[in-house]
Amino acid sequence: MHRTSLSQQLGALRAWQQSQLRLLDELQPWLDQQGLRSTEVDQALGRARFGLADQRLTIAVAGEFSRGKTELLNALFFADLNCRLLPTDAGRTTMCPTEIFHDPERAPMLRLLPIETRSGEQSLGTLRSSDEEWLEIPLPMDDTEALVAVLQRLTEQQTVPLATAAALGLPVGGVEGSETGIPRWRLAQLNIPHPLLDQGLRILDTPGLNAIGNEPELTYEMLPAAHAVIFVLAADTGVTASDLEIWQRYIKRPQQQRGRGLMVVLNKTDTLWDDLRPTQHIAESIFRQCATVAGTLAIDNERVFAVSAQKALVARVRNDAALETRSGIRGLERHIGDCVMHDRIRLIQAEHMRIVTQAFDALETSIRSRLKHNGRQRRELLELAGRSAAAINQMLERVQLDHEHYQANLEVYRRGQDKFARQTTRLLEALNGTSLEERLTEIHRTMTGAWTTIGLRDAMDGLFAEINSRIDVAGSQTQQMRRQLRRVHRHFEQEHAFTLPPPPMFSIVHHQVELSLLEQEAEQFRNSARTTLMEQHFVTRRYFNTIVSRARRVIRDAHDEAQRWTQSVMEPLTAEVEAYRESLTRQIDDLHATAQSRRTIHEHVAALRRDGVHLQAQLTTLNRVRQIIGKPAQKKASSITAEASGQN
Structure with missing residues (x-):
């Protein structure tokens, strides 16, 4: 690919990510040095x-x-x-889904998963990460012709009896007892060095409707996981019924919010080129067809691109700039580079900043709390300088009463901790993967031998009843924990004038929404005419397993998020309680020392002032690091915290 905005944006993204990783690596020892490490900060970073x-x-x-x-x-x-790398012979070309990427840890290779693996119980996800079952063919990277020849294997088919095809869950036609052609491979993985792939680009090439519809994991996991989808139509056919079915069922689903990452390419526009017609008339005709496509698919006009991929490839191989311009490929490239990549970078930056900001907020709260106690102690000590011994003893009695009051309230804190720990156990048990797995195994066992749409309906009902029950329990438990946290916070704010930020709250709602969308999707699948008519045991079994896998992932994500929250949410209060205890202890020691000698007052004030300067420097550094983080670094990482500390 020529140097385009896509390659530039990929390079910019990678450079930004590396700069942020270097900054985080440098931040860790600084936090250690300053005594600012905590579970919450460690988890966030x-x-x-x-x-x-x-x-x-x-x-x-x-x-x-x-x-x-x-x-x-x-x-x-x-x-x-300078060649046609991937095979594109007339008629059907790529017969199986193909993942294209570069993993430098492995040798360049074409991996082919035999179609016969469809008869097994292993999920496609499991097989993708395994070295078993695959045929592995090394790529001859120093011989282009040989490389192209190896990739021709992506087009391979085989002839099998109809019964064999049906047993594999593949669509069949023809007279009973006859044979049919089926793909030889279920999935291909092409690991090949390339500048764009080296920068993190991954490509998923999918075959047509039957391949998409008959491989649920491709349809409902691999496609939705893509950051961008290019939906390809042909200018000589327009939007056909099967095109529309793929679009509506698999591409533009309500739960897939892709924004500008969803594009439509009206390909083969060179079939509309006519040397006997004015160029302007041809352009207007193509424009009208694009508008018609946009209307039919209910997508913005600016996301429909008229392209001749064949002419674009020829133009680039031959360095024909005029033909490349006419092919329309540059407009699509600009959109991918300037819009899709821009959105991707913005999302990564926003999520990165959200996570790091949470950590820095916790740090800032801790530092400000220490500053507050430091300032109060200095003021009280300075007041002691002009006080009589009786006044000092009176103040000592007051502070000792405060300490006794604190000790009494410490029991409230400990009881709150114990109750929160019990609630945490109940919350995590509701989201426990082991007990869920036992129930899922039981549901799966009831499906054995009954892989029909009726059996699928019963299994789905059991699955979602179990999952929703667990999520409801977790939601109820979370509400109780939020109330408990607020009560303990309010108690210490009222009794000891603690200044605490509102405790961050864990919400189960977005997991409930995800499960609700998954349940709607399952309902649409089992009610679809395609599923009802075909009664494909393979498809229903695979689809059910895919739904189980996705539901399991929702529960696992909810469990992990809840666990992180329960481990860190009490930390700000714990830190404030500890800081308050240290402050009271130091006050008592200072008052005892002052009663013995007034000269110690100024020594203690000087020590507190030094501590205050150090705390203020920490706060200043933290705020400067806030300004640096999230932006592409202009300096070497080793100078960042030094600069933030004002040392450069």
């Missing part, structure tokens, strides 16, 4: 690192057979190889 380490951008290409999807990939991403 760990999540930020994990998010930054994910440098992938997945673009999926979908559409019916013979729409030119693979040729579009050749033109968009692989024209710099």
Whole structure:
């Protein structure tokens, strides 16, 4: 691919992620040095690192057979190889879903998963991460012709009896007892070095309607996980019934909010080129067809792109700038680079900033609390300088009473901790994966031998009844815990004038929404005419397993989020309680020392002033780091905290 905004944006994203990772790495020892480490901060920075380490951008290409999807990939991403890398013979070309990426930890290779694995119980996700079952073919990277020949294997088919195809859950036609052609491979993975793939780009090339509809994990997991989807139509056919079915059922679903990451390509526009017609008339005709497509698919006109992938590839191989312009490929590239990548970077930055801001808010609260106690102690000590011994003893008695009052209220804190711990156990048990797995196994056992739409309905009802029950229990428990937290916070705010930020709250709502959308999707699937008519045991079984996998993931995510919350939510109050205890202890010691010698007052005030300066410096550094983080670094990471501390 020529240097485009996509390659530039990918490079910018990677540079930004690396700069942020370096900053977080430098921040950790500074936090240790300043004594500012906490569970909440460690968890937040760990999540930020994990998010930054994910440098992938997945673009999926979908559409019916013979729409030119693979040729579009050749033109968009692989024209710099000066050949047609991926096979695009007339008629059906790519016969199986193909993942294209570069993993530098493994040798360049084409992995092919035999279609026969559809008869097994292992999920596609399990097989994707396994080395078993796959045929692995090394790529001859130094021989372009040999490389292209290896990739021809993506087009392979085989002839099998109808009964065999039916047993694999593949659509069959023809007279009973006859044979039919089926794909030889279920899935392909192409690990190949390439500048864009090296920067984190991943591509998912999908075959037509039957392949999408008959592989639920592709439909409901791999496609939805893509950051952008290019839906390809052909200018010579327009929007056909099967095109519309793919679009409505699998691409533009209500729960998939892709924004500008959903694009439509009206491919093969060169079929409308006519040397006997004025160029302007041809352009107007193509524009009208794009508008018609946008109306039919209910998508914005600016996200429909007229392209001739074949001419674009030829133009780039031959360095024909005029033909490249006429092919329309540049407009699609600009959209992917300027809009899709821009949105992706913005989302990563927003999530990164949200996580890090939570950590910094907790740090700032802790530092300000220490500053408040420091200032109060200094003021009280300075007041003692002019007081009599009797006044000092009177103040000592008052502080000792405060300490006794604190000790009494400490029991309230401990009881609150104990109650919160018991509530935490109940919350995490409701979201416990082990007990859920036992129930799911039981539901799955009832489905054995009954993989029909009726059996699917019963299994789905049991599945969602179990999942929703657990989520409801977790939601109720979370509400009780929120009330408990607020009560304990209010108590210490009233009794000891604590200044505490509102405790961050864990909400189960977005997990409930995700499950609700999943349940709606399952209802649509089992009520669809396609499912009802075909009664494909393979499809219903695989679809049920896919739904189970996704529901399991929702519960696991809710459990992990709840666990992080319960481990850190009490920390601000705990830190304030500890700071208050230290303040009272120090006051008592200072008053005892002052009663013995007035000279110690000034020594203690000087020590407190030094502590206050240090705390203020910490606060200043933290605020400056806030300004630096989230932006592309202009300096080496090693200078950032020094700069923030005012040392450079």
